[in-house]
Amino acid sequence: MTAADMYTQNDIENFPFPFPKDQYRYSANVEPTGTQRVVIDDHYRRELDERARILAADPSRSQCLPHMIPAAWDAMLTLMHDLADGYPQHMTLERITAEPAAYRWRNALLDIDQTFTFGAGDTLPADPLDYICGQMQEDVVLLDQRDDQMWGDAGVVTFAADWSFGFDVGMSFLQIHGPVPRLHSEKIATRAHEFIKRLEPAQSYRRTNWTLTVDGKLDTSTETYPQWGRDRRTLSGGPLEDVGDRLFLRTEVQHLIRLPQSNAVMFLIRTYLLPFWAIATLPEWADRLYRVLEDLPLDMADYKGITRTRGQGMRWLSTYGPVTP
Numbered sequence: 001m002t003a004a005d006m007y008t009q010n011d012i013e014n015f016p017f018p019f020p021k022d023q024y025r026y027s028a029n030v031e032p033t034g035t036q037r038v039v040i041d042d043h044y045r046r047e048l049d050e051r052a053r054i055l056a057a058d059p060s061r062s063q064c065l066p067h068m069i070p071a072a073w074d075a076m077l078t079l080m081h082d083l084a085d086g087y088p089q090h091m092t093l094e095r096i097t098a099e100p101a102a103y104r105w106r107n108a109l110l111d112i113d114q115t116f117t118f119g120a121g122d123t124l125p126a127d128p129l130d131y132i133c134g135q136m137q138e139d140v141v142l143l144d145q146r147d148d149q150m151w152g153d154a155g156v157v158t159f160a161a162d163w164s165f166g167f168d169v170g171m172s173f174l175q176i177h178g179p180v181p182r183l184h185s186e187k188i189a190t191r192a193h194e195f196i197k198r199l200e201p202a203q204s205y206r207r208t209n210w211t212l213t214v215d216g217k218l219d220t221s222t223e224t225y226p227q228w229g230r231d232r233r234t235l236s237g238g239p240l241e242d243v244g245d246r247l248f249l250r251t252e253v254q255h256l257i258r259l260p261q262s263n264a265v266m267f268l269i270r271t272y273l274l275p276f277w278a279i280a281t282l283p284e285w286a287d288r289l290y291r292v293l294e295d296l297p298l299d300m301a302d303y304k305g306i307t308r309t310r311g312q313g314m315r316w317l318s319t320y321g322p323v324t325p
Ligand code: HEM
Pocket: 026, 027, 028, 029, 030, 141, 143, 152, 162, 163, 164, 168, 173, 176, 177, 179, 180, 183, 188, 192, 193, 195, 207, 209, 210, 211, 267, 303, 304
């Protein structure tokens, strides 16, 4: 079975197609969001297994600077509330005692029934952020706010698209975005930064980002470049007919949430993948993707790492898919 065979009509229906227009440019594209910020889909177990495998091989994907421990608890509890609200048939969070703040957390999907005291590390089998990230598909970064800046000081990131959380941890928001072309000259980074600093408790916003990924790999972080970098070459040099199964549009749905107790900002990154064959079943999507790829300026394509693959993707969409160039 190839990675492409694991995607079904359900995935097409739930895919957050990221292009409202035929042209894509960077912007501070945020919109207010409802309470359903964490989503469980058909890939739940497979993606959690993949996260566990990656963390076991490379523990640097999980980081929590010491001053972020309260924020990690805050994040865990917020995420448990989100999960229990969104999936009450599978998950529940019950307050057992007011003082100390003890809870019972149940996740029937993973056969978990855990009692813990908020803030007491010895009542959980793992650190709070690792614990909850073992039960949801989203990657998480926690940002501390101090000296009028946001700092990426904690997180669990196993599915990074061409960056390294282990390298970025402890950096400011503006430093983290240093490598992105256009973001600074067009003042998008400072605008986004101001926006995040002003987020109020319980407010949440979402944005999307996108790229192309070969063979459905979730872990395309800097650390594993030797494993996934070559896939791009075998795709661009390989048979065109394989591209529908091998090339994926990758959308990240990102949420920004001000945490209520610690005042940290939680950044959720959820990665959705969809193979080109599935996109080709919807002519409007196929056509729009083609136009966006065709139009994308070289510096952006280069930064996204798609200079080798976008041409093959476009050829496949117009040869085997429904697109008329
Ligand atoms: C409104 C908020 C934000 C905006 C507008 C924004 C914008 C962007 C854009 C346009 C890119 C380039 C993506 C691409 O071409 O594929 C990017 C990359 C990135 N963003 Fe953000 N971002 C935001 C929030 C955040 C937050 C809160 C974090 C977490 C610390 C973050 C971490 C990153 C990282 C790690 C990269 C990759 C940088 C690299 O290549 O090393 N972003 N961002």
